[in-house]
Amino acid sequence: MAAIRPLTRIARLCSSVCRNYYLISNRISQRRGIASCIDPALGLTDEQKEFQKVAFDFAANEMAPHMAEWDQKEIFPVETMRKAAQLGFGGIYVQPDVGGSGLSRLDTSVIFEALSTGCVSTTAYISIHNMCAWMIDTFGSKENREKFCPDLCSMKTFASYCLTEPGSGSDAASLLTSAQRKGDHYILNGSKAFISGGGDTDIYVVMCRTGGRGPKGISCLVVEKGTPGLSFGKKEKKVGWNSQPTRAVIFEDCAVPVNNRLGEEGQGFNIAMKGLNGGRINTASCFLGAAHASVQLARDHLLVRKQFGETLSNSQFLQFKLAEMATRLVASRLLVREAATALQENRPDAVSLCSMAKLFATDECFNICNQALQMHGGYGYLKDYAVQQFVRDRVHQILEGTNEVMRMIISRDLLTES
Amino acid sequence: TMSGRVIVGVKRVIDYAVKVILFCCCNRPIYVLIFYPVVTHLTLCLLANVSQLTPGDCCTRETIRTALAMGADRGIHVEVTGKDYETLGPLQISKILAALAKKEDAQLVILGKQAIDDDCNQTGQMTAALLDWPQGTFASEVTLEGDKIKVVREIDGGLETIKINTPAVVTADLRLNTPRYATLPNIMKAKKKKIASMKPADLGVDLTSRLEVLSVEEPPQRQAGVKVETVADLVAKLKELGRI
Numbered sequence: 001m002a003a004i005r006p007l008t009r010i011a012r013l014c015s016s017v018c019r020n021y022y023l024i025s026n027r028i029s030q031r032r033g034i035a036s037c038i039d040p041a042l043g044l045t046d047e048q049k050e051f052q053k054v055a056f057d058f059a060a061n062e063m064a065p066h067m068a069e070w071d072q073k074e075i076f077p078v079e080t081m082r083k084a085a086q087l088g089f090g091g092i093y094v095q096p097d098v099g100g101s102g103l104s105r106l107d108t109s110v111i112f113e114a115l116s117t118g119c120v121s122t123t124a125y126i127s128i129h130n131m132c133a134w135m136i137d138t139f140g141s142k143e144n145r146e147k148f149c150p151d152l153c154s155m156k157t158f159a160s161y162c163l164t165e166p167g168s169g170s171d172a173a174s175l176l177t178s179a180q181r182k183g184d185h186y187i188l189n190g191s192k193a194f195i196s197g198g199g200d201t202d203i204y205v206v207m208c209r210t211g212g213r214g215p216k217g218i219s220c221l222v223v224e225k226g227t228p229g230l231s232f233g234k235k236e237k238k239v240g241w242n243s244q245p246t247r248a249v250i251f252e253d254c255a256v257p258v259n260n261r262l263g264e265e266g267q268g269f270n271i272a273m274k275g276l277n278g279g280r281i282n283t284a285s286c287f288l289g290a291a292h293a294s295v296q297l298a299r300d301h302l303l304v305r306k307q308f309g310e311t312l313s314n315s316q317f318l319q320f321k322l323a324e325m326a327t328r329l330v331a332s333r334l335l336v337r338e339a340a341t342a343l344q345e346n347r348p349d350a351v352s353l354c355s356m357a358k359l360f361a362t363d364e365c366f367n368i369c370n371q372a373l374q375m376h377g378g379y380g381y382l383k384d385y386a387v388q389q390f391v392r393d394r395v396h397q398i399l400e401g402t403n404e405v406m407r408m409i410i411s412r413d414l415l416t417e418s
Numbered sequence: 419t420m421s422g423r424v425i426v427g428v429k430r431v432i433d434y435a436v437k438v439i440l441f442c443c444c445n446r447p448i449y450v451l452i453f454y455p456v457v458t459h460l461t462l463c464l465l466a467n468v469s470q471l472t473p474g475d476c477c478t479r480e481t482i483r484t485a486l487a488m489g490a491d492r493g494i495h496v497e498v499t500g501k502d503y504e505t506l507g508p509l510q511i512s513k514i515l516a517a518l519a520k521k522e523d524a525q526l527v528i529l530g531k532q533a534i535d536d537d538c539n540q541t542g543q544m545t546a547a548l549l550d551w552p553q554g555t556f557a558s559e560v561t562l563e564g565d566k567i568k569v570v571r572e573i574d575g576g577l578e579t580i581k582i583n584t585p586a587v588v589t590a591d592l593r594l595n596t597p598r599y600a601t602l603p604n605i606m607k608a609k610k611k612k613i614a615s616m617k618p619a620d621l622g623v624d625l626t627s628r629l630e631v632l633s634v635e636e637p638p639q640r641q642a643g644v645k646v647e648t649v650a651d652l653v654a655k656l657k658e659l660g661r662i
Contacts (some may be wrong), residue, residue: 014608047605050483050487050605051605054599054600054602054605087599087601087602088601088602089602096603101602230452
């Protein structure tokens with residue numbers, strides 16, 4: 001043990017000298033075209049490449065330099081997200097007549113994948129915000145659309161999606177938050193758990209029970225912050241996704257106008273699930289971006305780090321490992337993009353494909369990020385290096401429907417006699 | 419604000435972050451990463467910086483589309499091919515720009531100060547001379563004052579402020595501004611914006627080069643130094659080499 005001490009001291013000196021170089025080269029570089037087989041621009045139209053370029057530039061300039069700080073200090077980067085909204089990222093697939101960009105699901109997937117290379121947690125929040133804006137745009141009355149969507153698209157206001165409760169996660173249809181009709185208001189009682197943005201956002205899209213048990217008794221209401229009876233729990237301390245606050249949302253005799261209902265009574269669960277189909281593609285896309293950035297970081301590290309007299313890139317094991325990572329990344333990306341196209345075209349397999357894409361991509365991308373960390377050796381475990389944050393942001397395997405629920409959806413589709 | 423047309427030149431060049439690898443084959447260097455410096459022009463209502471793009475994409479129109487997505491109103495693509503393209507230099511480009519400026523009745527021509535590939539720092543100045551217009555080069559600040567332009571120039575001695583009449587040529591230095599992002603709606607609108615194609619002959623421009631490249635060589639390998647023991651040795655060695 002004693003003999004190791006001078007060695008570790010020298011190692012620490014060397015590493016602090018090398019660290020500045022590593023830190024500079026460890027910034028997620030903008031060199032998206034160089035490692036060509038994993039280039040996310042392959043197969044895209046010129047217009048999609050333009051969208052992607054804007055997203056990559058924004059991610060590299062506005063998000064990546066702050067990614068670590070937002071994570072460590074748990075900052076919700078409102079100003080940066082508003083800048084993103086100015087470029088049209090606030091309501092990417094919301095219709096233009098209420099301030100959205102009117103793009104397709106595939107365009108959206110490409111954009112979120114690129115933005116995530118700058119900060120997964122912030123991009124994931126932006127995607128949740130987009131999902132809520134779309135739900136109001138698609139299922140809201142004319143008044144609701146005009147009242148809520150323009151401010152959401154410009155991110156003057158922020159939104160949260162409230163489905164999960166302390167007692168109902170995967171079994172979402174068993175939710176208990178009740179909404180009793182009293183004149184022209186619903187009185188809400190209950191609580192929601194793990195709400196992304198909860199407490200800091202302005203608009204809450206809440207699934208609550210207006211009718212009997214099961215999915216058919218659920219409706220969807222828009223609740224505005226400041227409504228009496230709406231309060232929040234403590235800010236949760238999370239392993240990752242720290243640039244967005246997570247809190248419980250509590251309703252105590254909270255009166256919400258009936259006019260704030262999206263769609264009909266009993267349609268709420270349906271609306272929630274339709275929102276989640278797109279949400280699953282977005283979640284998968286975010287993690288694709290993380291995996292892409294991780295593969296590039298691992299690649300750069302292998303080309304620089306020397307052990308046993310040569311760079312790590314000369315080790316066949318690491319070459320093969322990198323190849324496997326790249327292959328799984330591209331396979332995941334293709335599945336996600338196909339699911340996006342299926343959803344856009346309203347194909348009959350869209351729901352299953354979205355579930356498959358979310359399941360496959362998030363599982364594979366976690367392994368890729370994890371492997372990239374391993375390739376960095378001890379350095380990968382330090383918070384100075386971005387790769388550990390990509391690993392910690394791995395909640396994509398859990399939310400918007402756990403990967404286990406995804407398997408439920410897919411097997412049900414396979415085993416149902418039609 | 420000023421009314422009138424602004425022409426902004428855009429050059430497609432190599433990405434500054436790319437590592438260029440030089441191979442030597444038969445004493446003639448061949449650059450591995452190839453770029454296509456075809457000159458493109460746009461009209462723009464607001465100031466923009468010179469674009470720098472990654473190599474590998476062959477379509478120049480993509481460069482123009484990016485600029486249209488950033489806010490330009492119209493694109494002009496002057497197509498140069500074959501031998502003319504190979505000998506294209508600042509003189510030929512400034513002739514094209516001058517002809518376009520006259521044709522479009524422009525009030526302002528904005529170009530980059532110095533391109534990262536040839537490092538010439540000539541096109542802006544030559545264009546102004548051909549048009550007999552005032553020039554504000556190495557601009558890090560440009561303000562419109564009535565029908566004059568105040569330009570703060572970054573020069574070796576510091577910052578120089580000049581006031582020039584319009585029409586004028588301005589070349590942009592790095593600190594002029596930060597390029598804006600294209601917005602998603604603008605990218606979609608850019609599809610509908612026109613890019614006019616024309617040939618140098620349409621502008622009555624003669625592209626013959628006044629330069630002939632005789633040879634291209636790698637600089638000589640750096641020779642190892644020689645250590646000497648005393649000053650006397652040093653003087654003797656220098657005399658031996660014929661340096662003194």
